[in-house]
Amino acid sequence: MINIKVFAHLREKLGGEQLTVDHTEITVKELLQELAEKYSIKTDSIMVAINEEYADSEDLVQSGDTVALIPPVSGG
């Protein structure tokens, strides 16, 4: 089980702060593709964090990790 945190417009669009997907291991790229199809979201501009660190598209997400989908930030 992989927990996925979502924020800002994604949180509103998906109707919650957290999603879960059932994988033992998946790359960031594959995970984004799956979420894009499942929830009809565009993922080109979304950054991904694994356990609070930015990840590369080829990085592996493993069961128990906390993933966050991070749309372009607008702090400051």
Place this chain on the structure above:
Amino acid sequence: MKNSMFIITSEPVSIEEVTQKVVRREAGAIVNFIGTVREFTKGKRTLSLQYEAYPSMAEKQLAKIGEEINEKWPDAITAITHRTGKLDISDIAVVIAVSTPHRKDAYAANEYAIERIKQIVPIWKKEQWEDGEEWIGDQLENKSYPKGKPEEVENND
């Protein structure tokens, strides 16, 4: 308020408190940046802003900015507090304080900090206008991250 140098908080931010964290005998200069809520952007009136953060990661990214500053300006000490929640016009969204022995480094390091906040810290703002609301940063989809994350070091232009 927590005593850390890098804080995300839903409480009002005290300029004095953030500034005091970088006061020290070696410093000859302290530069503050105070980010406030602007009423008009390109002629459109903002009524209020809503800031949302991924607080635990945002604090780590703020600390990373502090580390980057120390690589570029080894004598600098940095403190940053960013607020979340609903903010009204002129409310303080972020305070950055940098102290250095000499003023040029403090100005440069402080500007570097706010530029990096806008690139790597997971905080989002929603603009509330008279005729609607919108999360800022993504709707135009004019940014993309082919590698899935921001570049390590970017120019500040």
